Structure formats: structure tokens, C-alpha cells
Amino acid sequence: xxxxxxxxxxxxxxxxxxxxxxxxxxxxxxxxxxxxxxxxxxxxxxxxxxxxxxxxxxxxxxxxxxxxxxxxxxxxxxxxxxxxxxxxxxxxxxxxxxxxxxxxxxxxxxxxxxxxxxxxxxxxxxxxxxxxxxxxxxxxxxxxxxxxxxxxxxxxxxxxxxxxxxxxxxxxxxxxxxxxxxxxxxxxxxxxxxxxxxxxxxxxxxxxxxxxxxxxxxxxxxxxxxxxxxxxxxxxxxxxxxxxxxxxxxxxxxxxxxxxxxxxxxxxxxxxxxxxxxxxxxxxxxxxxxxxxxxxxxxxxxxxxxxxxxxxxxxxxxxxxxxxxxxxxxxxxxxxxxxxxx
Amino acid sequence: xxxxxxxxxxxxxxxxxxxxxxxxxxxxxxxxxxxxxxxxxxxxxxxxxxxxxxxxxxxxxxxxxxxxxxxxxxxxxxxxxxxxxxxxxxxxxxxxxxxxxxxxxxxxxxxxxxxxxxxxxxxxxxxxxxxxxxxxxxxxxxxxxxxxxxxxxxxxxxxxxxxxxxxxxxxxxxxxxxxxxxxxxxxxxxxxxxxxxxxxxxxxxxxxxxxxxxxxxxxxxxxxxxxxxxxxxxxxxxxxxxxxxxxxxxxxxxxxxxxxxxxxxxxxxxxxxxxxxxxxxxxxxxxxxxxxxxxxxxxxxxxxxxxxxxxxxxxxxxxxxxxxxxxxxxxxxxxxxxxxxxxxxxxxxxxxxxxxxxxxxxxxxxxxxxxxxxxxxxxxxxxxxxxxxxxxxxxxxxxxxxxxxxxxxxxxxxxxxxxxxxxxxxxxxxxxxxxxxxxxxxxxxxxxxxxxxxxxxxxxxxxxxxxxxxxxxxxxxxxxxxxxxxxxxxxxxxxxxxxxxxxxxxxxxxxxx
Numbered sequence: 001x002x003x004x005x006x007x008x009x010x011x012x013x014x015x016x017x018x019x020x021x022x023x024x025x026x027x028x029x030x031x032x033x034x035x036x037x038x039x040x041x042x043x044x045x046x047x048x049x050x051x052x053x054x055x056x057x058x059x060x061x062x063x064x065x066x067x068x069x070x071x072x073x074x075x076x077x078x079x080x081x082x083x084x085x086x087x088x089x090x091x092x093x094x095x096x097x098x099x100x101x102x103x104x105x106x107x108x109x110x111x112x113x114x115x116x117x118x119x120x121x122x123x124x125x126x127x128x129x130x131x132x133x134x135x136x137x138x139x140x141x142x143x144x145x146x147x148x149x150x151x152x153x154x155x156x157x158x159x160x161x162x163x164x165x166x167x168x169x170x171x172x173x174x175x176x177x178x179x180x181x182x183x184x185x186x187x188x189x190x191x192x193x194x195x196x197x198x199x200x201x202x203x204x205x206x207x208x209x210x211x212x213x214x215x216x217x218x219x220x221x222x223x224x225x226x227x228x229x230x231x232x233x234x235x236x237x238x239x240x241x242x243x244x245x246x247x248x249x250x251x252x253x254x255x256x257x258x259x260x261x262x263x264x265x266x267x268x269x270x271x272x273x274x275x276x277x278x279x280x281x282x283x284x285x286x287x288x289x290x291x292x293x294x295x296x297x298x299x300x301x302x303x304x305x306x307x308x309x310x311x312x313x314x315x316x317x318x319x320x321x322x323x324x325x326x327x328x329x330x331x332x333x334x335x336x337x338x339x340x341x342x
Numbered sequence: 343x344x345x346x347x348x349x350x351x352x353x354x355x356x357x358x359x360x361x362x363x364x365x366x367x368x369x370x371x372x373x374x375x376x377x378x379x380x381x382x383x384x385x386x387x388x389x390x391x392x393x394x395x396x397x398x399x400x401x402x403x404x405x406x407x408x409x410x411x412x413x414x415x416x417x418x419x420x421x422x423x424x425x426x427x428x429x430x431x432x433x434x435x436x437x438x439x440x441x442x443x444x445x446x447x448x449x450x451x452x453x454x455x456x457x458x459x460x461x462x463x464x465x466x467x468x469x470x471x472x473x474x475x476x477x478x479x480x481x482x483x484x485x486x487x488x489x490x491x492x493x494x495x496x497x498x499x500x501x502x503x504x505x506x507x508x509x510x511x512x513x514x515x516x517x518x519x520x521x522x523x524x525x526x527x528x529x530x531x532x533x534x535x536x537x538x539x540x541x542x543x544x545x546x547x548x549x550x551x552x553x554x555x556x557x558x559x560x561x562x563x564x565x566x567x568x569x570x571x572x573x574x575x576x577x578x579x580x581x582x583x584x585x586x587x588x589x590x591x592x593x594x595x596x597x598x599x600x601x602x603x604x605x606x607x608x609x610x611x612x613x614x615x616x617x618x619x620x621x622x623x624x625x626x627x628x629x630x631x632x633x634x635x636x637x638x639x640x641x642x643x644x645x646x647x648x649x650x651x652x653x654x655x656x657x658x659x660x661x662x663x664x665x666x667x668x669x670x671x672x673x674x675x676x677x678x679x680x681x682x683x684x685x686x687x688x689x690x691x692x693x694x695x696x697x698x699x700x701x702x703x704x705x706x707x708x709x710x711x712x713x714x715x716x717x718x719x720x721x722x723x724x725x726x727x728x729x730x731x732x733x734x735x736x737x738x739x740x741x742x743x744x745x746x747x748x749x750x751x752x753x754x755x756x757x758x759x760x761x762x763x764x765x766x767x768x769x770x771x772x773x774x775x776x777x778x779x780x781x782x783x784x785x786x787x788x789x790x791x792x793x794x795x796x797x798x799x800x801x802x803x804x805x806x807x808x809x810x811x812x813x814x815x816x817x818x819x820x821x822x823x824x825x826x827x828x829x830x831x832x833x834x835x836x837x838x839x840x841x842x843x844x845x846x847x848x849x850x851x852x853x854x855x
Contacts, residue, residue, distance in 0.1 A: 031750075038752035039669055046665030049658055049726065050677045053684045056695055056719065063698070114590025122587060133845055138598045140773070140841050142780025144808045145830055148815065149601040152608070157551045164552040204597050211594070235580035265688030267783040268812060293690040293783065300694060300787055308698055315691035326686040 057319075064313035070306065075313065079280050081295065083303070088310045090317065092278045096195060096289040097318070100270060101263040103199025103284050108207040108263075109256055115207070116214035121240055132215065139208035147269035150201025155192060155273065158200060162191040162285040177286045193275040195284040201269040206259035213258060213333060217251025218244050254333030261325040265318060267293035292318040521572060526585070529565040533557060536564070558589055605830050612828025624794035628822040637829045639795040640810040643710060644833075646799050647789065647806055648779045650714035651721060656771055659725030667733040668755050678730065684723040692719040693784035701788065708790030710799030713806065716784030725774040732766030733759070765847045772844045776837050782808035807833040 031039070067075060071088055078089020119131045167181040179190040221244045229239040245252075270291050276298055277288030290298075292314050303311055537560045541553055566582040573581075611632060612618050618636040626635030662681060666674045696716040700706045740762060744754040760767075790803025791813055807829050814826030 032752075034752040035750045038755065042661055042665040042669050043671075043673075045658055045661030046669070046674070046677045049662045049722065050673075050680050053680045053723065056684070056687070056692075057680075059695065059699070060691070111590050111594050114587045115594045117587050118591035122584065122591075134595070134598065137838070137841050138594075140776045140780075140837050141598075141601060142782075142808060142830075142833055142837060144780065144782045144811050145601060145605055145834055148608075148811070148827065148830055149604060151815070153600065153604050161551050161555070204601070207594065235576050237580040237583040238576060240583075261686060265690070267688070267690040268786075268808070272812070272815065293688055296690050296694055297783060297786060300697060305702065308702060312691075312694060312698060315688070315694050319687055319691055322686040322688060323683055327683075330682065 060312055060316040060319060063309045064316045066306070067310045067313040071310070075310070076317075079278055081278050081290075081299070083299075083307050088307065090292065090295075090314045092280045093290045093292050093295045093314065094317070095280050095282070097264055097291040097293075099195045099282065099284050099289060100199045100202060100266075100274075100291055101260055103196055104203040104206060104263040105256065105260055106203075107200055108203035108210060108259060111203070112207045112210035112214060112255070112259070113252065115211040116218055117240065117244075119211075119215050120218035121236065121244065132212075135208045135211050135215070138204075139212065141205075143205055143266060143268050144272075146201050146205050147272040149204070150197060150269055151272050154200055155197050158197045159188055159191045162194065162196055163188075166191070166285055174282060175285055176283055178283070190287055191285060193273060193287045195274065195289040198270045198273040198289070199284065201273060202263050202266045205266060205269065206263045209262060210255040210259040213255030214248060214251050217248040217255075217333075221247040250332050250335055254329040254331075257325050257329035257332070261322045261329065264291075264322055264325070265293055266291075267297055270294045271297045522581075525565065525568040525581075529561055529568050532568075533561040533564045536560060562586055562589075602834065605827060605834050608824070609827035609829075609831030611824045613831055618825075618828055622793065622795040626793075628817055628819045630821070632821060632824060635825075637807070637810055637825065637832065639792060640805045640807045640829055641832065642795060642797060643713075643789070643792075643804040644779055644806040644808075644836075646797065647710055647714045647717055647785065647804065648775055650711065650799060651717035651778055652771070652775060655718050655722045655725050655774065659722055659770075659774070660729050660767060662726045663729035663733050664755060664759075666730055668751065668759065681723050681726045681730070685727055687720075687723070688783075689720050689781050690783040690787075692716055693787035695719065696784070697787040707801070708788060708803050709801060710789060710796070710804035713785045713789030713804065714799060716788045717778045717781070720781060720784055721774040721778040724777055725770050728770030728773055729763075729767055732763045732770060736763050768847045769844050772840050772847075776840045776844075779840075780808060780833060780837055782812050785809045786812065807836075 067088075071078070075089055076094075077091050078087060079092035080087050080089060081093070082088075115135065119128060119135070123131055162177070163181060163186060165175045166177045169175045170177075170181060177190055179187045225243045225247075226239055229243050230236075234242065271294045274290065274294060275288050276290045276294065278290060279288075281289075296311050296315055300308070300311060534557060537553065537557050541556060562582055562585060565585055566578055569578040569581045606613075615633050615636075617633060619641070620638055621634075621636035622639035623635045623637070624639075662677060666678050666681075693716045696712060696719060700712050700715060701708060706712055736759065740758055741754060744758040745751070749757070785806050786809060789806060789809065791809055792803040792805050796802045796804050811826045811830045811833065814822045814829070817823070
């Protein structure tokens with residue numbers, strides 16, 4: 001206020017008088033009290049979430065120290081999980097985790113790509129928003145429902161597909177199952193509860209996420225280049241291949257990796273379908289496998305504190321893998337988006 | 343239009359529109375006189391019309407292009423005749439710069455004797471083309487959807503050119519030919535028959551799913567083969583890929599529909615009993631008939647747990663998003679990094695964390711509050727990240743307008759930012775609820791499973807819908823599995839209702855703007 005009162009005297013004195021030197025008045029009014037409170041509170045919230053989330057990550061990381069002290073790097077290479085013999089290792093479950101995720105991605109990737117392309121390029125305009133919300137709905141369906149779907153509806157049918165693949169493509173080691181496919185009553189149970197069936201259920205869970213990312217990037221493909229391609233006489237697929245797919249490459253890769261990160265962590269559908277087994281094998285059609293999350297869900301109950309920290313270490317390893325994949329995916333998607341805006 | 347566009351360009355001083363207009367018109371009239379060499383220059387214009395008006399134009403009708411050019415060339419050339427002074431603007435406004443330059447070059451290339459005479463016209467045409475495209479930038483978005491306007495405006499001018507006075511009917515440019523229909527349905531039926539013979543009669547294949555998968559592959563092969571009989575290879579590829587993409591989308595749709603209907607269909611046995619919604623499972627044997635017991639305890643448990651989790655996750659999540667966007671500062675980026683990293687945390691690991699800290703270390707027994715904590719840890723990053731995205735895409739102009747009017751930061755946030763993004767925040771919240779209520783793994787580890795109604799989250803175990811489904815399915819009892827499907831139906835219906843509400847909120851956002 002005093003600063004406002006002063007100035008009239010300065011211009012009203014034209015003759016040079018010896019005065020105290022002019023100090024520029026601060027024009028910064030400072031923060032009102034409401035803003036101080038607001039900044040303080042929102043900072044507190046932000047920091048508390050930061051601390052909470054950071055503490056979880058730190059806690060998981062610290063829990064793995066005693067595990068690695070006790071079991072050494074053998075924890076990563078040992079395949080058996082036998083608490084009664086004090087043999088704990090996650091190599092078999094790691095292989096199982098990636099097998100299930102691989103099966104899921106092999107199924108989810110082409111279907112997600114087809115769904116995204118259909119919605120952004122082929123679907124009639126009036127159905128587009130409906131189809132987009134259907135993809136969102138698919139993402140919102142609880143994983144336990146997909147588990148029921150996989151266990152009760154899919155498994156009886158998928159057994160036949162697995163048997164069929166084994167019978168006719170068994171020469172590929174990947175499709176092999178330790179049983180005689182041509183035995184008169186073929187052993188149906190050998191094909192059940194496998195990584196293949198769990199992978200199909202997981203693929204349905206992660207597919208909408210990939211499809212949503214892909215569709216979003218496809219829909220940003222520049223209309224001018226689409227019309228240029230069509231105007232030069234290209235077919236629709238020629239246009240998609242020349243414009244939409246190169247433009248959406250980042251979204252395709254990023255969306256696929258995001259859904260891979262989700263596929264690695266899926267629990268309930270896998271627990272419902274598979275029968276746990278702890279041997280390293282690359283036979284997704286055969287009964288028995290295990291994933292890290294299924295291991296945690298199955299073994300947390302009877303675990304002693306040492307085993308609990310071993311389970312937490314397994315969870316930490318899974319978290320780190322997911323984190324790396326998600327970060328890479330976010331970078332790839334972000335790069336493709338920034339290209340879309342120029 | 344010429345004057346305005348010319349004044350905008352830096353080339354304006356060296357270019358006087360008035361004296362050069364006659365040559366430009368002459369150039370256009372020459373285009374109409376000796377149409378033969380000019381015709382290629384107008385091809386992009388003619389082709390541009392069906393493309394912009396209908397993206398799904400029929401590529402198999404490539405043979406019609408010649409007729410279409412001939413039919414469409416007339417209106418273009420007659421425009422200068424009716425209104426000469428606006429002729430350049432008419433032609434160029436429907437052209438891009440490159441096309442206009444090509445058109446200008448095409449006028450001198452074939453007409454050698456007039457080349458020297460027309461050089462000034464070309465010199466005019468080049469800056470004119472630049473200015474036209476600048477001017478055309480503005481209506482570009484309106485030109486594209488209204489691509490069907492040229493025929494109506496051109497038709498009265500075409501009439502004197504044609505002898506007959508029959509009305510101009512727009513040529514259908516979409517649609518499918520008989521060949522398209524016949525090869526599709528023929529291949530579908532043919533592949534079915536062929537595969538039926540091979541699959542069931544000749545080779546010892548079994549399984550209906552295998553048949554359907556092979557039918558799809560056989561159909562695609564046969565469709566490609568049939569198309570190849572009368573079409574170039576590009577069309578064959580286009581048709582086959584289109585069929586494959588449609589089939590893929592159809593499979594996904596089938597999977598979604600089958601999951602929803604299968605759950606409700608299997609759950610209907612339990613859902614028809616009123617006691618299923620009003621009683622709990624206390625004292626009810628797993629083998630008891632469905633008119634005893636119910637899942638009220640699981641429904642109540644789910645609602646209580648998600649309610650507590652959301653009660654804490656919503657203010658913290660939205661507050662974090664506000665901090666990251668409105669307050670900022672160097673730490674905001676670190677917070678955002680951590681929040682994004684935590685969305686990668688698998689839900690089972692979140693559950694295991696809470697189990698270890700709360701139940702094993704701190705000695706809390708398995709209660710509803712422990713389950714709520716696990717759900718909270720799981721949905722906090724989801725809500726924070728979704729709110730962050732919503733706040734980030736909010737137009738900055740609103741914020742700046744509020745601040746420029748003298749509002750403080752807090753007033754801006756409270757009266758401008760949060761009301762503006764409220765539908766988006768509601769969407770984020772409901773997405774978080776839908777994820778949290780359906781996730782089994784956190785509650786599996788933390789809540790225990792009661793068979794009786796327990797409304798106190800601080801003592802005694804508490805059941806929840808996903809956990810009830812999980813345990814009932816694992817029990818192996820047919821009647822108990824039916825109860826599990828009933829509970830899954832309730833869970834699914836809950837998610838569907840939340841989903842519909844989300845859609846409504848997202849739509850009102852558009853309606854209010």
C-alpha cells in the first residue's frame with residue numbers, strides 16, 4: 001500500500017531534487033494464503049504418494065537381499081521350489097511365465113491387430129464408437145470371469161486343438177506332448193491344464209489393451225496421406241500397408257509390449273487353469289506349468305518368513321521385468337505419438 | 343479471393359493481380375479448347391472427388407475411371423465460361439499446390455508455339471498456386487466432408503453441354519459388384535464343403551474347433567484363388583486381407599460375447615433364487631441345494647472393501663495428479679515417474695506386499711481392512727495416472743484465462759480446472775473401481791474368506807465376490823460351482839453397470855461443451 005502512495009510524488013516533481021535513489025517497487029504480490037495452503041497440501045499429497053510407492057518398491061528390493069544372501073544366484077537358476085528341502089529357485093517358473101505370455105501374445109497380437117484395423121479402417125462409421133466401447137468393456141471384464149471362461153468353456157475344446165496340433169505337427173518340438181497321440185483312447189488329461197490353455201485365457205485379457213493402443217495410433221494416421229494413396233489408385237490394403245501400418249508401427253510395438261507386461265503378471269486365470277509343475281520345459285501343450293504369480297498365489301499360505309521373502313523376491317523379479325517392458329513400451333508409444341502431431 | 347490471398351503472401355508486391363488476370367483466364371480457356379493435352383492435369387481433381395467423399399470407394403471399379411473423368415471434366419471446363427473472373431479460384435481451391443503447379447507446367451509442355459507467350463501466365467500461376475493453397479488451408483476441413491458438393495453445383499452448367507435434359511443422377515461410387523458378392527459367398531460355401539469332405543471323410547481329424555480354424559484358413563485360400571481368376575494381384579491381396587481382418591475382429595467379438603453370455607447362462611441357475619441375494623453361506627453345506635444360502639456376504643464384503651480403498655485412493659490419486667499438473671516443480675517429474683512405474687506392479691505382488699507388511703510383520707489379522715489396503719495399493723497408481731492424463735489434455739487456455747482474470751492458483755484449480763475435468767475424473771474413478779472390484783489376487787492373500795455376513799472391516803475375515811467365485815470353482819462341487827457362476831454374474835453385472843455409467847459420463851462431457 002505504501003508503494004502505491006509514494007509514486008505521485010515522483011512524477012509531480014519535475015525539477016531535479018536530491019532525493020533518495022529510486023528502488024523498483026516489487027510488483028510480485030506474493031502468494032495469497034489460499035494458494036500457500038493449496039500448494040502445501042497438494043505437495044504433501046504428491047510426496048506422500050511418492051513415498052508410499054517408493055517404499056513399496058524399496059521394500060520389495062530390500063526383501064530380496066536376504067534371499068540372495070541365502071540362496072545366492074542359484075535362486076535364479078534352480079528350478080525346484082521345495083521348501084521342505086530348502087531348495088528354492090525360480091528358473092522353472094520364469095520359463096513358465098514366459099511360455100504362458102508367449103502363447104498369449106502369439107494369439108493376442110494378430111487378433112488385436114485385426115481388431116484395431118477393423119475398427120479404424122473397415123468398420124462402418126456409425127458402429128465405430130460402439131466397437132471402441134466394446135473393446136473397453138472387454139478390458140474391464142474381471143480376470144476371474146476370463147478364468148471361468150477358459151476353464152469351463154475353452155478347456156474342453158482346446159484339448160482337442162492341442163491333441164490335433166500334437167498329432168499333426170508333433171515333429172515340431174514346441175508342439176510335443178509326452179504321450180502317444182494315436183493311442184486308441186488318447187490321454188485327454190495330458191493335454192489339459194497346460195500353458196497353452198492358460199495362454200489363450202490370458203490372451204483374451206491382454207488383447208483389448210493392445211487393440212486400444214493400436215487403434216488410437218491408427219486413427220491418427222494423416223488423412224491427406226491416406227487420400228493420396230487412394231487417389232494414386234491404391235487398394236484399401238495397399239493404403240493401409242503404405243500409410244497406416246508404417247505410421248502406427250510405434251503403436252503396434254508399444255501396445256504389444258504393454259499387453260505383454262500385463263500378460264506376465266496375470267494370476268487368477270492362470271491359477272484356475274494350470275496344474276502346478278516345476279520343471280523347465282518348452283511344451284506348452286502338455287499338462288503342468290507354473291508362473292511367478294501362480295507360485296505366489298499357491299505358496300504364500302504355508303510360507304515361513306524366509307520363504308516369504310523368497311516369494312517377495314520372485315515378485316520383485318516379476319515387477320522389474322514388467323517395469324522394463326512397460327517403460328520401453330511407453331517410450332515407443334510416446335515417440336510414435338509425437339510423430340503423429342507434427 | 344485472389345486479392346485477399348495475394349495480399350497475404352510475401353510475393354504480393356511483385357505480383358499485380360489485375361493486369362495478369364486475362365492471361366490466367368486465357369490459360370484456362372485454352373484448357374477447355376484443346377482438352378487433349380490438358381486432360382492429365384485434371385485427373386487428380388477428378389479422382390479426388392470420389393476419394394474425399396467416400397473413403398471406401400470401390401477399387402474394383404477402376405475401369406470406370408475413364409468414364410468418370412470424361413463426365414467430370416465438363417463441369418471443370420465450363421466454370422470459366424460462366425464466371426470468368428473467378429475461374430482461377432474455382433479450379434485451384436479444389437487443387438493442392440502440387441497439382442496446381444503440375445497443371446501450370448502441363449500447359450506449356452505440349453503447346454510449344456505458345457510457350458513463350460504463356461510464360462508470364464506460368465509466372466503468375468506459381469505464386470497464385472502458393473497463395474491458393476494458403477487460402478485453401480482454412481476451408482480444407484470443410485472441403486473434405488462436403489466432397490459431394492461439386493456434382494450439384496456443376497449439374498446446371500452441364501445441362502447445356504448435353505443434348506438430353508434428363509436429370510443428373512450421381513453415379514454410385516461405393517457398393518459391391520456381383521463379382522464381390524459371388525466370390526465371397528461362393529468361397530465360404532465351397533471351403534465348407536471341401537473341408538467337410540477332407541476333414542471328416544478322408545482324413546481322421548477330430549474336434550469342432552479344429553474344423554472351424556481350418557475352415558477359416560481354407561476359406562481365405564479359396565477366396566484368394568477365386569479372386570485371382572478375374573482380378574489383378576492387388577485386388578486379390580486386398581480382398582484376402584480384408585476378409586482376414588474381418589475374421590479376426592469377429593473372433594474377438596465372439597470371445598467377448600461368449601464370455602459374457604456363458605457366465606450369465608451358467609449363473610442363471612443360482613440367480614433365479616431370491617435367497618441367493620439375501621442370505622449368506624453360514625451353516626450351508628457346499629452340497630446344499632441352491633434354495634439355501636446366498637452371497638450377500640460376498641456382495642457386502644466387495645462393496646465395503648472397494649469403498650474403503652476408493653475413499654483413500656481417490657483424494658490421493660487426484661491430489662497427486664493435481665500436484666503433477668498444477669503445482670509442478672522439479673519433484674513433479676519424479677513423482678510421475680514413480681506413479682507410472684507402479685502401474686507395472688502386478689496385483690499379486692501388491693497383495694503379497696500388504697500380506698507381508700500388515701499381516702506377517704504388523705500382526706494384523708486377515709480382515710476387510712487388509713484387503714482394502716491391498717486394493718488401495720493396486721488402484722492408486724491407476725487412478726493417479728488416469729487423472730493425470732485427463733488433466734494434461736485439458737486446454738491450457740482455460741487455465742490462463744482464469745489466471746489472467748486475477749484468480750489465484752487455488753481458485754483456478756477449484757473453479758476452473760476441476761469442474762472442467764470432472765467427467766474425466768469420474769471416468770478415471772470408475773475405471774479404478776472396475777479394476778479393483780474384479781481383481782482376485784490381492785483379496786486372495788489378505789482378506790481371508792468368511793462364510794457369514796461380516797460388516798465390520800476391522801475384525802474377522804471378510805469374503806468378496808471374486809474370492810467367492812475363486813473358492814467355489816476350486817471346490818469342485820457342481821452346486822457350489824453354480825453358486826460361483828451366480829456370483830461371477832453379479833460381479834460382471836456390477837462391472838457392466840459401472841461401465842455404462844462411465845460411457846454416460848464421457849458422453850455428457852461432449853454434450854456440455
